[in-house]
Amino acid sequence: MDELVLKPSEFEKVEEDPGPKVIALVGKGASLSDYLKEPIHHKIDETWGINATACYINCDRVFRMDSEAIEKDNPLFKAQGLDMGLTDEFIASKVGKTPIYVSGPRTGALSACNLQQFPIDDFIARFRKYFEDDPSKFIVNNAFAYMVGLAVMEGATIIRTYGMDFTYPTVQELGDGRETAGCWITIARKEGVKVVVNPTSMLLGGYKQMMPEPMVGRGVFYGYEEEPFFDA
Numbered sequence: 001m002d003e004l005v006l007k008p009s010e011f012e013k014v015e016e017d018p019g020p021k022v023i024a025l026v027g028k029g030a031s032l033s034d035y036l037k038e039p040i041h042h043k044i045d046e047t048w049g050i051n052a053t054a055c056y057i058n059c060d061r062v063f064r065m066d067s068e069a070i071e072k073d074n075p076l077f078k079a080q081g082l083d084m085g086l087t088d089e090f091i092a093s094k095v096g097k098t099p100i101y102v103s104g105p106r107t108g109a110l111s112a113c114n115l116q117q118f119p120i121d122d123f124i125a126r127f128r129k130y131f132e133d134d135p136s137k138f139i140v141n142n143a144f145a146y147m148v149g150l151a152v153m154e155g156a157t158i159i160r161t162y163g164m165d166f167t168y169p170t171v172q173e174l175g176d177g178r179e180t181a182g183c184w185i186t187i188a189r190k191e192g193v194k195v196v197v198n199p200t201s202m203l204l205g206g207y208k209q210m211m212p213e214p215m216v217g218r219g220v221f222y223g224y225e226e227e228p229f230f231d232a
Helices: 030-040 051-055 068-072 075-079 084-095 120-131 143-153 171-190 203-210
Strands: 022-026 046-050 061-063 100-102 115-117 158-162 194-197
Touching: 022 030, 022 143, 030 158, 046 051, 046 143, 051 061, 051 084, 061 143, 120 143, 120 171, 143 171, 171 194, 171 203
Parallel strands: 022 046, 022 158, 046 061, 061 100, 100 115, 158 194
Antiparallel strands: none
């Protein structure tokens, strides 16, 4: 009997499973310290940072989504003595060729950087179903929404957040920030993405479970002195 010889093209090609795609979204809040501890224990494929966060940690992408024109005339920034031009210079001096996502042209220090226009049309097309199919009803009050959306669009299976505390100086800003964050975390989860908020973050109130003496009725299930039993 002749020996059966298979040609290479006749072998079934089996692709290795790359495993989950994990993206860390990092802000400059106090709970950023968790990020410095956790990469040792958790797989992270890419780290995406907001604004000047990229000046303190190595980021694979940076999101500088504020409008240059709006920043220039923002009374809140002026009241706090913030010079966003200096912020741009600081970012530009640190990030090298790292892609920086922007919402429009930049004329300052960032103009010489690796700027990437955020794919806003694709973003709207992908997520409009969650807002009654009406782009005017989108809840996008900060860059976190764009980061979560792009992570979902690029096939992330796990999103980890660090330093996204939204501890803004006014109640209105704080509410807007956390409202947007909670909304987009929910959207990501509906898209099948696991979202893990770091343990000491102010976001979603998870930090309350770590308090030495948590307030009665302020655990996971509001109002219960003892948490209801459930299978994890």
